[in-house]
Amino acid sequence: MSDVNVEQEEIAFEGDMTIYNAESFKQDLFSVIEKKKNVSVDLTGVSEFDTAGFQVLIIGKKYAHENKVELSLCAASEPVSEVFKLYGMSELLESHHES
Amino acid sequence: MNLDSAQQGYLTECNELLIEMENSLLQLEDDPANSDLINAVFRAAHTIKGTGGIFGFDDVVAFTHVVENALDSIRAGELKINSELIAVFLSLRDQIEIVVEHAVNGETLSDEVKSQNDELLAALLALTGGEVNEAQDPENETVDEDISDGDDSYTVNDNWHLSIRFSKDALRDGMDPLSILRYLSGMGCGFNWSLQHKH
Numbered sequence: 476m477s478d479v480n481v482e483q484e485e486i487a488f489e490g491d492m493t494i495y496n497a498e499s500f501k502q503d504l505f506s507v508i509e510k511k512k513n514v515s516v517d518l519t520g521v522s523e524f525d526t527a528g529f530q531v532l533i534i535g536k537k538y539a540h541e542n543k544v545e546l547s548l549c550a551a552s553e554p555v556s557e558v559f560k561l562y563g564m565s566e567l568l569e570s571h572h573e574s
Numbered sequence: 575m576n577l578d579s580a581q582q583g584y585l586t587e588c589n590e591l592l593i594e595m596e597n598s599l600l601q602l603e604d605d606p607a608n609s610d611l612i613n614a615v616f617r618a619a620h621t622i623k624g625t626g627g628i629f630g631f632d633d634v635v636a637f638t639h640v641v642e643n644a645l646d647s648i649r650a651g652e653l654k655i656n657s658e659l660i661a662v663f664l665s666l667r668d669q670i671e672i673v674v675e676h677a678v679n680g681e682t683l684s685d686e687v688k689s690q691n692d693e694l695l696a697a698l699l700a701l702t703g704g705e706v707n708e709a710q711d712p713e714n715e716t717v718d719e720d721i722s723d724g725d726d727s728y729t730v731n732d733n734w735h736l737s738i739r740f741s742k743d744a745l746r747d748g749m750d751p752l753s754i755l756r757y758l759s760g761m762g763c764g765f766n767w768s769l770q771h772k773h
Contacts, residue, residue: 494750526750561755563769 483513489520492528492555501531508538513545518568524554529562536567584625585678588671591618595667599660606655615663616645622670628757631677634670640695641666644702653702662698669694 484507492500507514516535521528532548539546549569551559559565595618598611605611619642626634641663647653669690676683683691736758740751755767 526745526752530745558752561752561759563767 483515484510485515485517487517487520491523492518492521492531493523493525494527497527497531500528501534504531504535505538508535508542508544508546511542511544513547514539515547515549517550518548518555519550519552521552521555524552524558526558528555529558533564533567581629581678584629585674587625588622588674591622592667592671594618596664599663599667602655603657603660609649612645612649612655616642616649619645619670622674626674626677629677631674633683634673634677637673637691637695638670640698641670644698647702659701662694662701666694666698 486504486507488500490496504514504516514535516532532546536546536548547569548555548567551568556565556568559568595615598614598618602608602611602615619638623635623638623642626638644653645663648655648659653659672687673683673691676687738751738754740749741747744751758767
């Protein structure tokens with residue numbers, strides 16, 4: 476029943492995505508998701524990434540699903556891919572599917 | 575993580591532990607059967623060795639390991655402390671300080687320091703009748719209450735099976751599991767892991 480013409484919100488994150496700003500990033504992410512469009516997060520600019528940042532992205536995905544939209548995680552920077560790899564969750568990153 | 579400040583922190587901690595070691599040893603001269611004092615000396619050596627191992631300070635580990643073994647024998651009642659032993663321990667304490675400083679400053683031990691090490695350890699072993707073993711691989715001594723081996727499976731080869739279970743509050747308490755995962759995967763041996771989700 477999803478509307479194939481749902482527009483996409485593209486957001487890019489610059490800087491550290493860690494415990495220090497996880498809370499505020501989560502709130503920003505949730506506001507975007509509440510616009511009820513698919514969201515694509517460009518992670519090229521993430522310079523530092525820890526478990527807190529990882530948690531925000533995961534609950535972001537869950538929240539998007541609850542709001543009947545999709546959150547995709549794109550262009551993970553090196554710190555981001557490293558963490559996803561350590562947690563065995565690389566398949567959640569969009570670039571994982573590209574050859 | 576700023577490795578330099580962590581190493582400086584280690585140096586500070588060692589200096590405090592070495593002061594404690596000296597105080598305990600001096601008190602032991604008048605109170606040789608005091609197990610609290612013996613434990614304090616042992617714990618100081620043990621911590622210096624353990625944390626030194628995490629930083630890869632092999633010289634610290636190798637030297638302190640022999641000292642720790644002797645203290646363990648004393649703790650276990652296999653060996654009695656006397657003023658001769660205390661004197662040797664005091665010199666060993668001074669030498670640990672030198673070895674730690676070299677390690678934190680990234681300096682290899684000179685031949686002079688190495689032969690001082692050997693002399694002191696020989697003096698210790700003459701009194702304790704022990705042997706110098708190869709410094710063992712640092713045991714998985716960063717054991718917190720959170721890390722336990724609750725898995726009943728066994729492997730029949732030389733591989734280690736580590737089962738790490740983080741407490742519910744680990745993240746809330748400031749522990750990021752990534753630091754353990756990164757440390758283990760950087761150890762240079764083949765390391766495979768899988769996350770098991772339990773609810």
